[in-house]
Each structure stands twice: as structure tokens, then as C-alpha cells.
Amino acid sequence: MVVGSLYLPKDNPNKPLGEDAHFTHELYQTIGVADGVGGWVKQGIDAGIYARELMKNSFIATYDESMKGHVNPKRVLEEAYKNTNSKGSSTACIITLNSVKNTIVAANVGDSGFFLIRKGKIIYKSPIQQRGFGCPYQLGNCNSDNPSVAQEMELNVEKDDILMVGTDGMLDNIFESEIEEIVLRAIDQNLKAEELASQIGNIALYNSFDRFADTPFAKASKERHIGGKIDDITVIVAYIQ
Structure with missing residues (x-):
């Protein structure tokens, strides 16, 4: 995997x-x-701290897992969760490439997720886990979920496939058809993974500020919400080579 990423935190001085x-x-x-659940702010808790600690511990657990052989994303999540002590909660999606089997293996909790793209077409979208609109499954220490709820997936991959991972800030603000158009142009222009991540993230950002945009979030809300959804936006693009 050759990887590029973009993070666009929403404008909040606090x-x-x-x-x-x-x-x-x-x-x-x-x-x-990972995407820290914003509802914690009502209790004076910054869930971003929990999300950052969870991802730091996931990075460490990835190394530990690699020493045992192939990385197992669910075990990474379990180890990271066990070692994350901050207050708050977070969604999480971890994906690894098994180059021996030519598969990607994923563990997902909540409404972050990924697309697998082949020749410019989305051939797989990870299902979201939520108890209701705006209430995703979430890892945390305070009456939240634990990694046992993680949905595990294993998918065959081919050379030149593109893996696109994002938090709901991306997924809520850009339709799959838009992503496919951008990816096809990126393939034609030989864009690097980081450049493609930047294009996707910035279009999601543009849509998030459009009060009248037709967005996946507006569609999912069943007319309770119109336009884009202002949110933190994370995009990771991985080229399978």
C-alpha cells in the first residue's frame, strides 16, 4: 500500500x-x-483526546501484532481499547493489507468506514453501525461499546485497486458517484495518493458548507436536515501496488 492522507478539523478555537x-x-x-463523539462536549469532555489516544495505541498495537505474523485489525482494536484511558468515546476503522493472501482485512465500529475502488468504480462500501440516525456504535470507557461489536471484513484486492477510508465528515458530504468521477480523473492524471486524498477532502469540505447541497447526510436524515454537515474531515487513500 502506498498511502496519503488529509485531515481538515472544523473551525473551533476551543x-x-x-x-x-x-x-x-x-x-x-x-x-x-477514529472520530470522537461530539456529544461529550455537554459534559465538558473533549472526545478528540480519546480518539487520538486510541489511534496512538492502535499504531503501537500494529507493531506488536506484526511481531506475531500478519496484523489482525480486531486484535489491534482490542489492544488499543484496553490501553486507552481518556474519557469520551469514538468510532474506529482499522484496515490492513495481507500481501500473502492479496486481501484487505478490516475491523469497523460505528460510522467511519471505507470504499474499495477498482478501475474507478466503487465495488465495496463498508456498512455503518448505528443504533439510530446520528447515534453510531462507539468505543469508550463510560457505558460505551467495546471491540467485541466490531464488524470484521476480508476482501480480495488486485493491483491498482484504491482503498479510501474516511470519517463521517467525508462520508456524509460526498456521494459515491462524485468519488468515482474524482478517482477516474485522478487515474488519468496519475495523481499521488496524497493528492487524491486532498481532492476528496476539499470537495467534502466545500459541500459541508453548502446549506442547500444534496448530500448523503441530508438524504439519510429523511428531510430533517438540508445541505451539508459541518464536521471534521479525515480521508486516507491507499494505492494497492
């Missing part, structure tokens, strides 16, 4: 780092995203 977090570990072919 939380300049936002509530998303991510990591990339190219040596061990593993990437992950």
Missing part, C-alpha cells in the same frame, strides 16, 4: 485539533481512522 484522529503504518501495511 478544539483546534478537532475530534478526528488517524494513523498510517506503511511498513506494516495498516491504516486507521
